[in-house]
Amino acid sequence: MKTLDIAEVAQRSGLPASTLRFYEEKGLIRSTGRHGLRRLFAESVLERLSLIALGQGAGFTLEEMAEMFGADGRPAIDRARLLEQADDLDKRIRHLVRMRDGLRHVAACTAPSHLECPTFRRLLRHAARPPRGRS
Amino acid sequence: MKTLDIAEVAQRSGLPASTLRFYEEKGLIRSTGRHGLRRLFAESVLERLSLIALGQGAGFTLEEMAEMFGADGRPAIDRARLLEQADDLDKRIRHLVRMRDGLRHVAACTAPSHLECPTFRRLLRHAARPPRGRS
DNA sequence: GCTTGACCTCAAGTGCTCTTGAATTCGTAG
DNA sequence: CTACGAATTCAAGAGCACTTGAGGTCAAGC
Numbered sequence: 001m002k003t004l005d006i007a008e009v010a011q012r013s014g015l016p017a018s019t020l021r022f023y024e025e026k027g028l029i030r031s032t033g034r035h036g037l038r039r040l041f042a043e044s045v046l047e048r049l050s051l052i053a054l055g056q057g058a059g060f061t062l063e064e065m066a067e068m069f070g071a072d073g074r075p076a077i078d079r080a081r082l083l084e085q086a087d088d089l090d091k092r093i094r095h096l097v098r099m100r101d102g103l104r105h106v107a108a109c110t111a112p113s114h115l116e117c118p119t120f121r122r123l124l125r126h127a128a129r130p131p132r133g134r135s
Numbered sequence: 136m137k138t139l140d141i142a143e144v145a146q147r148s149g150l151p152a153s154t155l156r157f158y159e160e161k162g163l164i165r166s167t168g169r170h171g172l173r174r175l176f177a178e179s180v181l182e183r184l185s186l187i188a189l190g191q192g193a194g195f196t197l198e199e200m201a202e203m204f205g206a207d208g209r210p211a212i213d214r215a216r217l218l219e220q221a222d223d224l225d226k227r228i229r230h231l232v233r234m235r236d237g238l239r240h241v242a243a244c245t246a247p248s249h250l251e252c253p254t255f256r257r258l259l260r261h262a263a264r265p266p267r268g269r270s
Numbered sequence: 271g272c273t274t275g276a277c278c279t280c281a282a283g284t285g286c287t288c289t290t291g292a293a294t295t296c297g298t299a300g
Numbered sequence: 301c302t303a304c305g306a307a308t309t310c311a312a313g314a315g316c317a318c319t320t321g322a323g324g325t326c327a328a329g330c
Binding site (some may be wrong): 005 | 276277278279
């Protein structure tokens with residue numbers, strides 16, 4: 001199995017080396033050894049990094065993911081948790097769709113003030129607090 | 136025009152008083168006066184707060200919104216900017232949809248390891264870096 | 271062998287959005 | 301008029317995800 005040094009991982013993943021070291025410290029990735037001081041990574045770390053990006057997009061924190069990856073290294077994922085997270089994403093998607101439509105409307109609307117436009121006012125009522133989580 | 140004290144605004148907006156003070160400090164909302172030390176707000180602050188929530192959901196920072204609200208207090212919104220932001224939201228929505236589908240798939244998938252499941256691997260390739268912005 | 275330059279460690283700093291705590295000031299009820 | 305409770309100010313702290321900087325080390329090239 002081919003090993004990559006940190007520069008190569010950085011280049012192929014698009015992440016800065018500092019982030020890779022940070023992820024390792026957090027237990028999100030592992031280096032397989034050293035060449036002198038220099039970390040060596042298995043090629044599979046690239047997959048792991050994609051998985052992390054995926055998880056971030058889905059609203060997991062780094063810490064949560066570190067837990068999921070568990071001891072063995074293979075994602076030990078709780079299915080119920082995933083479905084929960086998917087439902088959460090659904091809410092966020094619906095929210096963002098309203099946002100987007102709202103923005104487009106406001107950009108096009110000719111009402112003297114947006115606050116006087118009924119569509120905008122309806123939008124505001126729905127804005128409320130966005131379902132939490134980053135994206 | 137009815138005036139509300141901070142507790143009432145907090146209760147009706149769902150935001151803690153500390154956040155309201157923070158928003159005022161940042162120039163996002165204004166109190167119309169004081170009763171002794173106590174801030175008084177116009178009822179319209181509730182609308183403003185919805186607008187702020189909306190903007191947050193759309194990926195604006197508090198500072199950006201403070202600028203938009205400008206001197207007069209009426210949202211002085213740059214339409215081109217809104218459309219840009221809407222397009223950005225579109226990207227994020229598409230990304231989240233992939234996420235969500237991916238999560239559902241993984242929860243249902245019976246492959247021995249997710250990494251061996253072709254659907255999951257395809258998903259990973261798309262995960263890349265999520266379009267920036269919060270929510 | 272010595273220089274070079276990439277990588278290393280560890281601590282501290284950044285940006286954003288708030289929250290918390292200590293000490294103080296008021297208006298209102300009794 | 302006094303005591304209470306709610307608001308106030310100001311400074312500091314928190315959580316997340318990283319980044320930056322200073323100072324050290326090591327493999328490789330000349």
